[in-house]
Amino acid sequence: MxxxxxxxxxxxxxxxxxxxxxxxxxxxxxxxxxxxxxxxxxxxxxxxxxxxxxxxxxxxxxxxxxxxxxxxxxxxxxxxxxxxxxxxxxxxxxxxxxxxxxxxxxxxxxxxxxxxxxxxxxxxxxxxxxxxxxxxxGLGPEPLSPQFTPGTLLKSLTRRQTSIKALLLNQRIVAGVGNIYADEALFRARIAPQILGRVLTLEQCTRLHAAIREVLKEAIHYRGTTLSDYYDPESRRGGFQDRLKVYGREGEPCVTCQTPVRKGIVAQRGTHWCPKCQPWKKSRRK
Ligand SMILES: [Zn+2]
The missing domain is CATH 3.20.190.10 (MutM-like, N-terminal)
Structure with missing residues (x-):
């Protein structure tokens, strides 16, 4: 998509x-x-x-x-x-x-x-x-605009009983991010996709905010990601698919620590992460 x-x-x-x-x-x-x-x-x-x-x-x-x-x-x-x-x-x-x-x-x-x-x-x-x-x-802030800050991100995640992955896909929280760039941003920010949005600290939100902007800017620079159907109006493929660090790399070594990249379902979507760089302990609290 x-x-x-x-x-x-x-x-x-x-x-x-x-x-x-x-x-x-x-x-x-x-x-x-x-x-x-x-x-x-x-x-x-x-x-x-x-x-x-x-x-x-x-x-x-x-x-x-x-x-x-x-x-x-x-x-x-x-x-x-x-x-x-x-x-x-x-x-x-x-x-x-x-x-x-x-x-x-x-x-x-x-x-x-x-x-x-x-x-x-x-x-x-x-x-x-x-x-x-x-x-x-009806949409959240544009991630590359000045309206999107670590503070606004933190604020929009408080009291959210759902995973940070699901929240990044929510267009009212940050507009334009989908499955690929959510996984890539969470990897760069070293945050597990399963973590509940409300437990993120300001420091983590600052890392995530920077990671979202960085990955989107790089992907625009390389004219997007072509995995199957995406072509630009002149029928050119994107160039960012060769630079994905976790998305679509299940079982391949993490670019940082060599641990095999995991794939599982988070927020009803196929989700990729490094279990070592993005540690997560399942909360016992209901
Ligand atoms: Zn890793």
Whole structure:
């Protein structure tokens, strides 16, 4: 599932390719990603509008239009591909549109944008500025913004009877972190994923805060992690998958201490950690 670094990488490419272009037409093959909006309503709202900017909030992309925005969430397997009609597509780009292409935007100057989603958990619809504001207000701080501090993190974890892994996946606590970067940040902070959020000290929160920011910045620098479905709008793979320290490395030696990396279920998600660098004693308290 694309997380903050992948969505931010997509945003940067789309901003460069789409900003200033006008939407001439929208072709919709499947309405599920639009729900509860109809294809007719989406077309009526977006057609003829110029894309002003491409923004990101958590794992959402917002294509800001003259009026309202196109809201895109990639879900599990969503992809956005941008190309120019008549120009050759990159070699490994799927032939588009294919049966998994749900929305095609035709823009001026031959620019095309395809929304493709094999498993169809993604979203693509038009929203008003008020809806965009409400969406943003319902999400926690952007981890790379000054609003996210060790103090705010500590505060949001107090009285939480659930694991720090589950809390990092909660978009109201920190926006944009998912399964991969939660595991990577906890490893860097030397905190076991099973530890209850409320027992973390300010010192641990300070380490975790720094680790979250560091891993996200590095992953953005390497243009995200491609394990299966993630490609940027120019069909390029990310480069961070080769730099993961625990995620996907079950049984392989820890990069710090050589202990085999463990994998188990925490917060209902496959979770990776080093049992030596991230020690954890099961609490006897109920
Ligand atoms: Zn280790």
């Amino acid at each position: 694309p997380e903050l670094p992948e969505v931010e990488t997509i945003r940067r490419v789309l901003e460069r390719k789409l900003a200033g272009h006008r939407i001439l037409n929208l072709t919709i093959s499947h309405e599920k990603p639009l729900r509860p909006q109809s294809a007719l309503a989406l077309q009526a709202h977006a057609r003829g509008q110029r894309i002003i900017a491409v923004e990101r909030r958590a794992k959402y992309l917002l294509l800001r239009l003259e009026e309202g925005s196109l809201l895109v969430h990639l879900g599990m397997t969503g992809q956005l591909f941008a190309m120019v009609s008549g120009k050759p597509a990159p070699a490994d780009m799927p032939g588009l549109p294919d049966k998994h292409t749900h929305v095609t935007l035709t823009l001026d100057r031959g620019q095309l944008l395809y929304f493709r989603d094999i498993r169809r958990f993604g979203h693509f619809r038009w929203i008003t500025d008020q809806e965009a504001t409400r969406l943003s207000e």
